[in-house]
Amino acid sequence: MRIDVAEPAGRRLMVLALAIPALVTLPLPVMAEQVLAPPPADGQAPRFTPPPTPMLYTRRLQRELADGKLFVVTRSFAIRFEPVADGFRVTGEQVGVEVDAPPSLARFVQLERQRVEQGLFPLQLTATGQIVGLKEVNQAPQLDSAIAQVLTNIAEVVRPAADAAQLARFARAIHENALLLLTTLPPDLFAPEREEHKESRTLNLPDGGEGIVTASYRASRLSGSGLLQAAEREIVTEVDGHRKRTLESWTLTPLPAA
Secondary structure (H helix, E strand, C coil): CCEECCCHHHHHHHHHHHHHHHHCCCCCCCCCCCCCCCCCCCCCCCCCCCCCCCEEEEEEEEEECCCCCEEEEEEEEEEEEEEECCEEEEEEEEEEEEEECCHHHHHHHHHHHHCCCCCCCCEEEECCCCEECCCCCCCCCHHHHHHHHHHHHHHHHEECHHHHHHHHHHHHHHHHHHHHHHCCCCCCCCCCCCCEEEEEEEEECCCCCEEEEEEEEEEEECCCCCCEEEEEEEEEEEECCEEEEEEEEEEEEECCCC
């Protein structure tokens, strides 16, 4: 199949259509360079007193695909807060995964259901519950493989070669800009210091165009302990009038008895 894409908007839509299926199920790094600087806390930080009993930590990631359908992955972990000299150590293991996606992504759904997330824990917290030592985790070889597949698809279906090269540059730009926002844990995730925060950044595209990425964050905590109750982060990417939305949410509840 040969596709001639002449207009910039058409090129961008083609990249999104090709890239999303290959990138949608990547194991997103859970610790990366902090892109959104933490805003000032909402007043004085509450006392942080996590319970000694195990808790159920659940992360839900909902991504909007090119056709408007949704890809949703929910992972649950049994975690425990262990007091240490300078704060707390959070240990945990995956205890459940749910995946909901269109039938066309069945092979990606199977891979995601089989994958066990092992890169998140342990985490180190300060005495006030802030995550310390955030660092970028190794994304290879799965990330390299997925990007390579996207570029191969572009080379096979897009002509002329100059258009394919521009599409490849655009795919890399979208991926590098958007994933940085998506893959950063809020440092105050387990002990929310702010209830709401919103920030927008400009996407600089290889063809000279621009897009906008907006991140909105909301969180609630338990009175008394200061522990996370629920948090939600919405990422909206807008390019050439086309809008894509990703919703990431976290909850912390008592672990049900076995």
